[in-house]
Amino acid sequence: MDTGAAPIAAIDIGGTKIAAALVGSAGTLLTRTQRPTPAASDGETVLGAVLDALDELATAPGWAEVRALGVGSAGPVDIGRGTVSPVNIPGWRGFPIVERLSAHPAARGLPVVLAGDGIAIAAAEHRFGAARPYDNALCMVVSTGVGGGLVLNGGLHTGRTGNAGHIGHITVDLDGDPCPCGSRGCVEQLASGTAIARYALRSGWRPAGQDTSAVAVAAAARAGDPRARAAYERAGRALAAAIAATATLVEIEAVVIGGGVAQADGLLFDPLRAHLKTYAALPFAAGLTVHRARLGTDAGLVGAAAVALAAGA
Structure with a gap:
């Protein structure tokens, strides 16, 4: 992420929390929000928490310049189908997260790039952290x-x-x-x-x-x-x-x-x-x-943005 480059929006979905951020140059978080994951609820309720975080992120300064949305999720995932089946979120089995996010008004046609949370942390730590x-x-x-x-x-x-x-x-x-x-x-x-x-x-x-x-x-x-x-x-x-x-x-x-x-x-x-x-x-x-x-508990967010960047965002 070069200095002055447009930010990447990132969402990190885990069994305990859903975090969202705008990620700028050098993996810095420009703004951040978080929600508890309603992991025991049905799939639409979990999606509602994700969309709520995304909607809040879309009110942040710099949103108009965002060029992609990177999503890191607990797995398994299927990046070809754009689906997630997190073991700790039973309401999501083959859930079409890419399709649902792409259709949400706040995403406004942004490319949505999916990665498993482990791949996201690998991307973050290899690009910016201890694995460099x-x-x-x-x-x-x-x-x-x-x-x-x-x-x-x-x-x-x-x-x-x-x-x-x-x-x-x-x-x-x-x-x-x-x-x-x-x-x-x-x-x-x-x-x-x-x-x-x-x-x-x-x-x-x-x-x-x-x-x-x-x-x-x-x-x-x-x-x-x-x-x-x-x-x-x-x-x-x-x-x-x-x-x-x-x-x-x-x-x-x-x-x-x-x-x-x-x-x-x-x-x-x-x-x-x-x-x-x-x-x-x-x-x-x-x-x-x-x-x-090295990136602590925000590695998933930084990594989701890094994966989106690696995909050509």
């Missing part, structure tokens, strides 16, 4: 769900439908819990914020108040609660196993991890790095560099 020095990297978002995207040979590797690198649904526990995706023992069932909180509660952890989120588990872990620490240890180990498998398949040099759960810092990254030394044992997979995402 690497030609081969895995970029991940660990939040309500777990997603990922690959940079191979210096460029984004999206796959046929846009789901390449969707690491959250690699099985790492053969006898693990069933996953809404239809498999069992997926990384997302062990390492997402939802899974961390669920495991801690199942192990006997009880919050001081009403907050049973992964953030509350992290606070308890820092205070020394062994059950809370075990939940993060388990998450780090699951991530390490999946990252090692990816490194073995495609010889990545680095992994970049963002999303809300990554804010736990050492609680997550220390066990991840320790277990990675065991699981990534072959010489060509060993020695991976692990980074925290």
Whole structure:
């Protein structure tokens, strides 16, 4: 995004929040808005929250110069069909998000470019962030769900439908819990914020108040609660196993991890790095560099804009 270039509108759709922004040069956010995701509601209600965020964005200064709308969504996605089927939003199955956004008055004929949230964070971190020095990297978002995207040979590797690198649904526990995706023992069932909180509660952890989120588990872990620490240890180990498998398949040099759960810092990254030394044992997979995402929780927005730009916007 060159200095002085027209901004890109971006929407980041996750299981917890829907964020929208105008993204300018160097990946800077010019204006931003956010809504909670009504994930348990029907598909039209979820779309209503997206359109509400878009309508607010369209009132911002600079909207008239916007040249494209980039959309990053929890997956799976199908970039050819323009549809999304987020595991954590059951009301959207094959939902035609590109068609519906394109038809909305605020979009006013803008090209709408869809990407999975993992691909979006990979685009953002490779263009502007921690993956910039690497030609081969895995970029991940660990939040309500777990997603990922690959940079191979210096460029984004999206796959046929846009789901390449969707690491959250690699099985790492053969006898693990069933996953809404239809498999069992997926990384997302062990390492997402939802899974961390669920495991801690199942192990006997009880919050001081009403907050049973992964953030509350992290606070308890820092205070020394062994059950809370075990939940993060388990998450780090699951991530390490999946990252090692990816490194073995495609010889990545680095992994970049963002999303809300990554804010736990050492609680997550220390066990991840320790277990990675065991699981990534072959010489060509060993020695991976692990980074925290540089763009923080806004990486999805910056990445959605970067994908739109890469598509020729």
